[in-house]
Amino acid sequence: MMLCWILISLFVGFLKAQEVIYAQVGGIVTLPRDKVEKDVSVYVNWFRGSDTSPTIMRNPQSGIQKGKDTKTYASLLDDYSLQISPVQDSDFEIWRCVQHVLALSSEKTYKLYHVTIPKVPAVMVGAFLSLECKVESSSVVPKVTWIPPENLKTCNEIYETKPVVKYTNEKVTVSSVSRCHSGVWTCKLEYGNKRETKATTTVSVIDLSPFPDTIYTSSLFSSSTVSIPCSLSSMIPWSVLNETGLVSGSWSFTPLSDPKSRKTLLSLSVGPVVRWDIVKGTDGIPSVEGRELKNQDLSIHNLPVSEKVRGVYTCSLTFKSKTLTRNVKVEVLKVFSPGGSRFFEGQSVNLTCTLGHQNTSDFKVKWNCSSCSSFYNHLHPFTLSIPEVKLKHSGKYTCELWKNEKKLTFAVLSLKIEKAPVDIWLLVAIIGGVVGFILLLVVIIICIRRHRQMMMYRRRKTKFCCCKNPQQNQKGFYKT
Structure with a gap:
């Protein structure tokens, strides 16, 4: 009976001598080394479990060396602490750090314990989400804290009704996930002598990204x-x-x-x-x-x-x-003129900036050209009217569309103003003279024809007279 108590005491003492370190498979873990006197000349050997040959060692003369046939991704930091990255399932056992300085030696033992977050499949937006941080039992009881994705706080501001997120010990649940809940969730463990370990998992939410309306x-x-x-x-x-x-x-x-x-x-x-x-x-x-x-x-x-x-x-x-x-x-902005983009001097031009439908009052336009300010119409700001164009009005006319002090887009129309050719006016004058002469001839001909018709009518009129014939002694009317 006494022997059993001795063995139990030795076992408990051995457990207490082991420092608990939590790690996640695939993550990074660091086993710290205690500094000793004359640290520059120290020999550092890291052993796995009951192995008699070091996994990795530091020799003041030959530097850092790795043991043969080791499958652990081990390396030494600047202070010769052991870092394992990434952590594998085979690494969860006892690790010993043995140090030698001259005739003095010291040893410290660590035991790796699992912390895992079961991976969840992709979650449809609006569905229920549950995450659990599973901590392997050890001689210490860690404090568990959940850290949500970095964008959750900012992203939640766009939702009027925020999803309910509950934290219960090692679990976290979300009543109705949004795209804000996608990303890396972190389970932070705090234990022992200010030790801290973080385990992470990535949550993918099936949703379409937001973009401008x-x-x-x-x-x-x-x-x-x-x-x-x-x-x-x-x-x-x-x-x-x-x-x-x-x-x-x-x-x-x-x-x-x-x-x-x-x-x-x-x-x-x-x-x-x-x-x-x-x-x-x-x-x-x-x-x-x-x-x-x-x-x-x-x-x-x-x-x-x-x-x-x-x-x-x-x-x-x-x-x-x-x-x-x-x-x-x-929305497509367009600048157009009913007469096209080519005009002659003296013509009137109206330029219209439009989205193809009636604009609301919060839309504003700004016209950019060399003389736009003199033709700006305050009653119809979407229309630029030039009563009589000149050669100097040739060039690009830019209409900028603004809303709430923000420039949305712009459209451009190039006007080409030309002088009216002289021969055109000459042709117009000639045609006008010819047409007038023809009209005058027509009027004269019509008047002459009417006069002749009147004369012919008078000549053809029949005349009768009454007279006496002394030879025939006949009475009556005779044609003369």
Whole structure:
């Protein structure tokens, strides 16, 4: 009986002599070395378990050497503390640090214990999330603290209703995850003599990234293009999305001029090669390109800018449990003149800056040109009127669109003012004279014809007289 108590006491003393160190598989752990007198001349040997040959050693003459056939990723820091990176399952055992300075020697023992966070699969936005920090039992009881992703605080500010996050001992739960909860979650252990160990896990939330609700652009050149953004908020492989229940995906377009006319532009093809395929029968709507998707970027690229691309673009991914959608409105600014861009001196010109529909009061425009200020119309700021153009008015006219003191986009129109050719005015005068002469001749001819008709009418009128014939003694009327 006495022997048992002695053995138990020795075992307890041995456990107390071991310093507890927690580590995570795949992480980094440091086993500190205690400094001794004449530390410069110290011999340091690190042993694994019951091994008689060191895993790694420091000799004042030959420097740092590693033992043969060791599979531990061990190295010595500047103070000859042992660092293992990355930690493997085989490293969770007793480690001894034996030091020699002349005839003096010392030894310190460490025991590695597991701290693990079971990895959770990708979580659909709005779903329930639960994480657990599992701590292997030892002679010390660590204090557990959870550290959420760095962007959680900032990201939560955009949500009116914040998801409920509960911390209970080694567990943390989120009632309805958002993209803000994706990232690295850290379980911090505090124990022993100010020891600290951190275990981490990465949470991937399946959601579409936020992007501007409206894109403002203009066609500055014939080759001008615009990209419509859409992407996954986390770096999730397509294989994981398929396992989560991905059914389909699409891009659709609704013109601003006809909100009821919605057409599908692209459909998602999922297989060994994930790509956007063009949907047939999309004539007369924006000309999109099919392409292979090699990452989380779902955007429409290189869309030619024109007035017909004005509208709402909808990016969607459909899963068995949920459909994720994002809408982006594309506004195209244009400067135009009803008479074109080429005018002659003396003509009046009206330049209009428009998005193709009536603008709200919070939109402002700024005209940039050499003489814009003298023609600025305060009643109709989106229109620039030039009553009588001159040669000096030739050049570029830029209309800038502003909202809330922010410049959104700009459009440019180049005017070309030319002198009216002399021969044109001469031709106009000649034509006018000829037309006048012809009209005068017509009037004269009409008058002459009427006069002749009157004279002919008078000559053809029949006259009768009454007379007596003394020879025949007959009475009556005779034609004379």
